[in-house]
Structures are given as C-alpha cells and as structure tokens.
Amino acid sequence: MPDSDLTFQNLEELKPRAEKILSRQAFGYYASGSESESTLRDNEASFKRYRLVPRLMVDVSKVDTTVTLLGRKIACPVLVAPMAMQRLAHSDGELATSRAAAAEGIPMVQSTMGTVELAEVRRAGKAGPMMMFQLYVFKERGFVKQLVQHAEKSGYNAIVVTVDAPFLGKREADEREGFKLPDHLRLENLTGLAEAARMERKVHSKNKGSGIALHFADHIDPSLTWDFIPWLHSITRLPIFLKGVLCPEDAHMGVEAGADGIIVSNHGGRQLDYAPASLDALPGIAAAVGKRVPVLVDGGVRRGTDIIKALAMGADVVLIGRPILWGLTLGGESGVRKVLETIKKELRLSMALMGCPSIEHLGRGMVIAPWDQYPNARL
Numbered sequence: 001m002p003d004s005d006l007t008f009q010n011l012e013e014l015k016p017r018a019e020k021i022l023s024r025q026a027f028g029y030y031a032s033g034s035e036s037e038s039t040l041r042d043n044e045a046s047f048k049r050y051r052l053v054p055r056l057m058v059d060v061s062k063v064d065t066t067v068t069l070l071g072r073k074i075a076c077p078v079l080v081a082p083m084a085m086q087r088l089a090h091s092d093g094e095l096a097t098s099r100a101a102a103a104e105g106i107p108m109v110q111s112t113m114g115t116v117e118l119a120e121v122r123r124a125g126k127a128g129p130m131m132m133f134q135l136y137v138f139k140e141r142g143f144v145k146q147l148v149q150h151a152e153k154s155g156y157n158a159i160v161v162t163v164d165a166p167f168l169g170k171r172e173a174d175e176r177e178g179f180k181l182p183d184h185l186r187l188e189n190l191t192g193l194a195e196a197a198r199m200e201r202k203v204h205s206k207n208k209g210s211g212i213a214l215h216f217a218d219h220i221d222p223s224l225t226w227d228f229i230p231w232l233h234s235i236t237r238l239p240i241f242l243k244g245v246l247c248p249e250d251a252h253m254g255v256e257a258g259a260d261g262i263i264v265s266n267h268g269g270r271q272l273d274y275a276p277a278s279l280d281a282l283p284g285i286a287a288a289v290g291k292r293v294p295v296l297v298d299g300g301v302r303r304g305t306d307i308i309k310a311l312a313m314g315a316d317v318v319l320i321g322r323p324i325l326w327g328l329t330l331g332g333e334s335g336v337r338k339v340l341e342t343i344k345k346e347l348r349l350s351m352a353l354m355g356c357p358s359i360e361h362l363g364r365g366m367v368i369a370p371w372d373q374y375p376n377a378r379l
C-alpha cells in the first residue's frame with residue numbers, strides 16, 4: 001500500500017482521509033462506538049465545552065512539555081492508547097506505531113489483541129522511554145500468567161488491565177459488516193497455545209455478526225473482581241494500572257486493591273453507551289485518588305488544548321487512540337510520527353499562550369466549565 005500525502009494541519013482532519021483508504025470493515029471497527037454512539041460523540045464534545053483562561057506576562061521563551069511517569073521522563077504527557085489489530089491499518093501495524101512512539105519519546109501501550117507478537121513490538125520501541133502491556137483477562141488463568149510473565153521478560157514496564165470489558169460493547173457497525181480478522185492476519189499473542197487455536201477460529205469465523213464479540217464472550221472472564229489485582233501482583237513485579245474507571249468509588253477501591261495507576265476511560269465510547277465523557281468523569285476521580293497514584297485519561301483528545309484541559313482538571317497524562325490509527329493508515333511509521341509531532345507542537349504553543357512554561361503551572365483555575373463563573377464575573 002503506497003503511503004499517502006502526509007500534509008495535514010491537525011488530528012481532526014484525519015478520519016475522513018483514512019476512511020477513503022481502509023476497507024469498510026476495518027474503518028467501521030476502528031471508528032465506531034457502541035449502540036447510538038452517544039458516549040463516542042460526547043468524548044470529543046466535552047473537551048469543546050470547557051474554556052481556558054490564559055495568564056499573562058510570564059516568560060515563555062522556553063516551554064518544557066516533559067513529565068515523569070513511573071520514574072521515567074517522557075517527551076510530553078501523552079501515551080499511545082492500546083488498540084487492537086493495527087495491521088488492519090498498515091502492513092507494519094504495531095511495529096510502525098512502536099517505532100514512531102519511541103522516536104517521539106512517547107510511551108506506547110500494546111494491546112493483548114495485537115497483530116504483531118508483543119516481544120517484537122517491544123524490540124521495535126527499544127529506543128523509547130518505556131512501554132506498557134494492556135491485559136485482557138482470559139478465563140484460563142494459566143494463560144494470563146504466561147502472557148504477563150512473557151510481557152515482563154520482554155521488557156514491558158507496566159501492565160494495564162482493562163476492567164471495562166466483561167463483554168464487548170454492542171458495536172452495530174461490526175455486526176452489520178460481520179467484522180472478522182482477515183485470513184492473512186493473526187492475533188499473534190494468542191498463537192502457540194491450545195486455547196488460541198479455538199479462539200482464532202472464532203475470530204475468523206463465518207458466523208453472522210461480529211467475530212470479535214463472539215470471541216470475547218467465549219474467552220474473556222466476566223467474573224473479574226477486585227481480588228484479581230493482588231493475584232496479578234503475585235505473578236509480576238510490574239506496576240499495575242486499571243483502565244476503564246468512571247466512578248470515583250471504583251477509583252478508590254482500585255487504589256485500595258493495589259492499583260499503581262488509574263486510567264479514566266470509557267474505551268473510546270465502545271463499551272457502555274451513555275457512560276459519561278471521560279473528561280467530565282475526571283475531576284471526581286482525581287479527587288478520590290488524591291494523588292496516591294497517577295491518574296490518566298483517554299477519549300476524545302484531539303488537540304494540544306485538550307491535553308491542557310485534561311491536565312488542569314486533574315490528569316497526569318492523557319492517552320490518544322483513534323488519531324494514531326488514522327496516521328498509521330495514511331503513512332505507517334511516518335504517519336504516526338506526524339500525528340504525535342503535530343499534537344506536541346500544538347501543546348507547546350498553547351502552553352506558551354496560557355503563560356505556562358512547564359506542565360506543573362497548569363491548574364484547575366485555568367479551566368472554566370459551563371457551570372463555573374468567569375473569574376470575578378459580575379452577574
């Protein structure tokens with residue numbers, strides 16, 4: 001597939017361009033949310049509801065976007081969100097994303113459901129600051145143990161357990177299109193295991209409806225409870241982040257159960273429709289966590305100003321999902337690099353315009369919610 005023209009101004013213009021290149025099945029799988037896609041739309045819409053109040057007369061001749069996560073310095077407070085099946089977008093798939101993220105000094109989170117084997121993806125990103133492995137919890141715990149320990153040995157620096165998916169959400173585009181993984185691709189982390197052969201058949205199955213939803217229902221454990229976290233700690237030394245938290249009480253229970261990080265997320269609007277927009281859920285969760293562990297957020301981050309809003313409202317780092325897949329579709333490694341470069345540049349300029357020479361200058365007072373008063377407003 002020839003790489004297309006990589007002149008673009010911003011991340012918001014990429015989706016229609018990727019749609020022209022991808023198959024209907026692949027675009028539907030990547031772009032869609034669940035049911036009426038209310039949460040999917042609300043993720044981006046929520047960022048647009050908040051306003052920023054710049055501060056003036058601060059020396060912003062130098063702007064430092066770096067932050068520290070798990071003791072490692074990263075180029076800016078951004079991670080590449082875990083996303084399955086990246087070879088649907090480009091033949092280099094996860095390898096391209098991993099190289100691009102490393103070159104930009106940004107950590108990638110690798111999905112369990114990758115189409116390149118996890119150790120290869122880690123090797124491709126060895127020049128980067130770190131990588132995390134996203135875990136889906138299979139009913140077969142022996143398999144989970146093997147997967148996690150393999151990720152640890154391969155050099156991943158943290159485990160991200162996705163806790164919002166006891167079943168896959170009802171994604172009607174996938175049902176309509178009968179979404180399956182094409183025959184030339186494999187879920188490479190699941191091969192070589194007895195269990196995997198049966199799973200693979202399901203993912204490629206000729207059954208009507210979404211192949212991945214069927215796979216999920218068969219093999220992912222919907223009985224997961226908080227005692228899973230101490231068990232996971234018992235089989236790995238890696239820090240454990242929980243992804244998919246939307247309720248302050250769950251954030252608190254997660255930290256009590258031993259989580260080393262909380263990711264506020266509604267899975268890009270792909271799980272429970274009418275779940276709150278991630279940004280709206282964030283302040284309550286940040287308050288409940290109370291700086292005991294890092295708080296991350298994803299869903300709808302498309303602009304440098306979105307990163308500023310999320311950080312000012314209590315996040316330490318954001319994750320970016322779909323725009324990475326659109327960049328990968330357009331131009332493989334170069335496409336992903338351009339996406340990350342673009343948002344980094346926007347972040348740097350907006351920080352300067354906000355009067356923030358470094359990330360710790362960002363605070364709640366700089367963001368106005370629709371229900372807040374403007375500073376010193378006279379009614």
Ligand SMILES: Cc1cc2nc3c(=O)[nH]c(=O)nc-3n(C[C@H](O)[C@H](O)[C@H](O)COP(=O)(O)O)c2cc1C
Nearest residue numbers: 030081082083084111162267268299300320321322
């Ligand atoms: C195509 C696609 C595949 C995804 N696969 C996974 C996955 O394997 N594991 C996971 O925890 N989240 C997965 N997610 C959710 C993302 O990690 C992230 O929460 C979401 O996409 C962020 O929202 P955004 O796309 O609006 O930036 C996936 C999202 C998309 C769009």
Ligand SMILES: CCCCC(=O)C(=O)O
Nearest residue numbers: 084113212215216267270
């Ligand atoms: C079977 C792959 C599921 C990946 C996922 O989490 C998603 O599509 O949202």
